[in-house]
Amino acid sequence: MAKLYFKFGAMKCGKTRDLIKTWYNYNEKDMTVIIMKPGDDKKAGGNIQSRAHEELKADYVVPKEINIYDLIANHLIDNNLDCILVDEAQFLTSRQVDELSDVVDNFDIPVLCYGLRADAFSNLFPGSKRLFEVADVLEELKAVCKCGAKATFNLRLNRVSDELIPVFSGEQVSIDGIDAEYDSVCRPCYKKLRRKYEKKKEN
Numbered sequence: 001m002a003k004l005y006f007k008f009g010a011m012k013c014g015k016t017r018d019l020i021k022t023w024y025n026y027n028e029k030d031m032t033v034i035i036m037k038p039g040d041d042k043k044a045g046g047n048i049q050s051r052a053h054e055e056l057k058a059d060y061v062v063p064k065e066i067n068i069y070d071l072i073a074n075h076l077i078d079n080n081l082d083c084i085l086v087d088e089a090q091f092l093t094s095r096q097v098d099e100l101s102d103v104v105d106n107f108d109i110p111v112l113c114y115g116l117r118a119d120a121f122s123n124l125f126p127g128s129k130r131l132f133e134v135a136d137v138l139e140e141l142k143a144v145c146k147c148g149a150k151a152t153f154n155l156r157l158n159r160v161s162d163e164l165i166p167v168f169s170g171e172q173v174s175i176d177g178i179d180a181e182y183d184s185v186c187r188p189c190y191k192k193l194r195r196k197y198e199k200k201k202e203n
Contacts, residue, residue: 002110004101006089006131008117009141010151010184011176015114016050018141019085022112023056031082034075038091038127039063042175048087058087062096069099072107081109089115091173092127101134119172120156120182122190143184151184155193166193 009015019035026033037048037058047055062068075081084103086092092100092113100111113131118124124132132138143151157164158180167180174180185193 002104002108003136004104004131004134005110005112005137005139006128006135007112007114007139007141008128008131010116010143011154011182012051012151012184013141013143014050015141016048016087017054019048019087019112019114020050020054020056022083023085026083032080033083033085034059034081035085035087036060036062036068037087038089038096039066040091040173040175041088062092064093064096066096067099068096069102069106072103072109076107081107084109084111086111086113087115089113089131090117090119090125090128091115092130094126094130097127097130097134104136116154117152118154120154120170120174121168121172122153123172125172145184145186145189147186147189149186149188151186153185153187153190155183155185155190157181157183166197168194168197 023033035048035056035058039061043049046061047057049055103109104111115128116125117128145151156167156174158167164181176182
């Protein structure tokens with residue numbers, strides 16, 4: 001029986017690289033896989049791209065208004081499909097996550113979603129929240145903080161002149177490499193940096 005997977009982690013934990021590896025594993029066995037990404041992910045255009053600049057073309061870029069269940073149902077009219085891979089799944093809507101669960105249950109096709117658990121301010125993304133609620137399998141991909149501890153927080157950084165300044169408020173969606181830069185840090189380091197820059201603002 002197929003399952004809905006959510007492989008999650010902080011920035012720089014290798015989510016997209018793991019997706020690309022999975023795609024190659026299926027292809028080496030002559031199995032048919034499609035890659036999806038949400039429309040909010042502006043990075044790499046119609047491709048998915050790892051930090052090591054490995055790229056694959058996304059078969060579908062899905063805006064929020066797209067019904068993913070109908071999209072896959074139409075795809076299956078003329079195509080076989082063994083697996084669906086979804087990059088940046090945190091940007092899916094709750095409804096789209098439910099549609100993916102329907103794909104798993106009604107078509108018996110495994111769906112592997114890769115994404116962030118939370119945003120730069122430690123709040124769950126809507127897609128991630130729903131995946132935690134309905135996914136059959138949850139797998140954390142590990143990242144490491146500069147202090148050596150496990151990184152669980154995403155630190156947003158804005159470039160001011162030649163300096164990267166941590167940001168602790170703003171819009172939830174800010175794309176890595178386009179709108180801002182990011183680092184992955186542990187919770188204690190995140191809190192220390194927040195206190196440091198809040199104190200600077202007060203002065």
